[in-house]
Amino acid sequence: MAFLLGFLIAFVIGITGVGAGSITVPLLILGLGLSPEIAVGTALLFGFLVKVPAGAVYLFRRQVAGRVLGLLLLGGLPGVLLGSLLLVHLIKGAKDMVLLLVGLTVVVSAGLGLYRSLARLTLSRERPWLLPPAAFGIGLKVGFSSSGAGTLGSLLLLYATRLTPQQVVGTTILFGLVLSLVGGGVHLHFGQVDPKLLLSLSLGGIVGASLGALVATRVPKQPFRVALLLWLLFIGAQLVWRGVVHG
Numbered sequence: 001m002a003f004l005l006g007f008l009i010a011f012v013i014g015i016t017g018v019g020a021g022s023i024t025v026p027l028l029i030l031g032l033g034l035s036p037e038i039a040v041g042t043a044l045l046f047g048f049l050v051k052v053p054a055g056a057v058y059l060f061r062r063q064v065a066g067r068v069l070g071l072l073l074l075g076g077l078p079g080v081l082l083g084s085l086l087l088v089h090l091i092k093g094a095k096d097m098v099l100l101l102v103g104l105t106v107v108v109s110a111g112l113g114l115y116r117s118l119a120r121l122t123l124s125r126e127r128p129w130l131l132p133p134a135a136f137g138i139g140l141k142v143g144f145s146s147s148g149a150g151t152l153g154s155l156l157l158l159y160a161t162r163l164t165p166q167q168v169v170g171t172t173i174l175f176g177l178v179l180s181l182v183g184g185g186v187h188l189h190f191g192q193v194d195p196k197l198l199l200s201l202s203l204g205g206i207v208g209a210s211l212g213a214l215v216a217t218r219v220p221k222q223p224f225r226v227a228l229l230l231w232l233l234f235i236g237a238q239l240v241w242r243g244v245v246h247g
Contacts, residue, residue, distance in 0.1 A: 001198050003029065006204030010050050014235040019023030021047055021147030021180075022109045024201075025102060027165040034194070036099050037087055041187025042194050042201070043146040044207040048180035050205045058170030065163055065171045068131065072153070072175045076139035080179045083143020084186035092126070103239025105145035110232035113151045118156045127160040135175075142176075159201070172209035 021043050021176050028039035058064050134156050141148040153172040157163055163171065187193055 001034070002200035003204035005042035006046070006196060007208035008204075009046075009201075010205035010208030011215075011232075013050065013209065013212065015049060021142065021149070022106055022151070022232055023158060025146050026232070026239060027107055028197075029099070029102070029170060030235065030238065032197075034197075036102050037192045038189070038194055040144070040146045041104065041184060041190075041192035042198050044142075044180045044184035045193060046201045046205065047146060048177055048184055048211050049202045051173055051177040051180065053209065055170075055173050058166075058173055061166075061170070063164075063166045063170035064174050065161070065167050066164065068128075068157065068161055068167075069096075069171050069174055071128060071131035072135040072156075072171070073178060075135035075137075076142075076149075076175060076179055077182060079136040079139025079141075080143040080183040083140040083145075084183045085143075086140075087144050088186075088190050088192070094097055094112070099242055100240055100244060102145045103236050103242070105141055105147055106236030107233055109147045110149050110229045110236060112155060113229045114226065115155075121179075126157065126162055128158045131156065139179055139183075142179045143186070146180070149179050 004025060009027065012023060024043035024046055025036075025039045025244070028034045028043060029036060035065060135153075138148055138152045138156070141152070150172055153175050155166055157168045161168075184193065
């Protein structure tokens with residue numbers, strides 16, 4: 001079951017580009033019945049593993065903006081550390097609140113993903129000063145929910161830099177990869193990762209990511225992406241509802 005789930009998640013990511021965290025956490029909570037903290041920690045390390053091949057490709061092609069990545073990590077690393085520790089602290093007495101907040105982050109990420117897919121952003125000037133503080137907020141969200149680095153990072157770079165679309169994708173992937181590793185490491189330290197599940201998910205993810213990359217060249221991405229984001233809005237709302245009802 002976990003192998004198939006990892007395969008499907010990575011396959012969808014390969015076609016649509018939607019972030020691993022936004023998909024993985026809801027499925028682990030609603031599909032496998034994991035607690036929110038275990039789902040987030042496992043999803044972070046799964047996201048790191050499935051992003052490594054893509055990150056290596058963009059690095060090899062020199063489509064990662066080093067200076068911009070440095071500014072993102074300047075704010076993102078403290079943010080993801082704080083967000084991960086916040087989840088560790090809250091989970092001791094507020095599981096329903098965590099479920100509610102995770103659901104809200106999925107809804108926000110999916111909503112912003114729809115905005116990015118349907119709207120065209122135009123850039124009048126660069127805003128490098130905005131990168132560290134905005135990345136701090138993104139890192140905080142990633143550490144707490146595992147989602148947001150891809151969608152929010154891309155929106156930020158489209159708004160605040162003049163990078164090419166390829167550089168935006170490559171830089172965002174590396175940014176999310178580092179945040180997933182650091183945040184996942186914190187959750188692993190506090191025992192909020194399921195190692196056996198992570199292994200099965202990752203094995204399936206390797207196969208799914210490879211097949212998804214091949215299929216992506218032959219099918220239109222936009223309709224799949226919009227449909228998936230609408231589905232994530234519904235799933236996120238379900239998590240919010242569960243958090244409110246049980247709270």
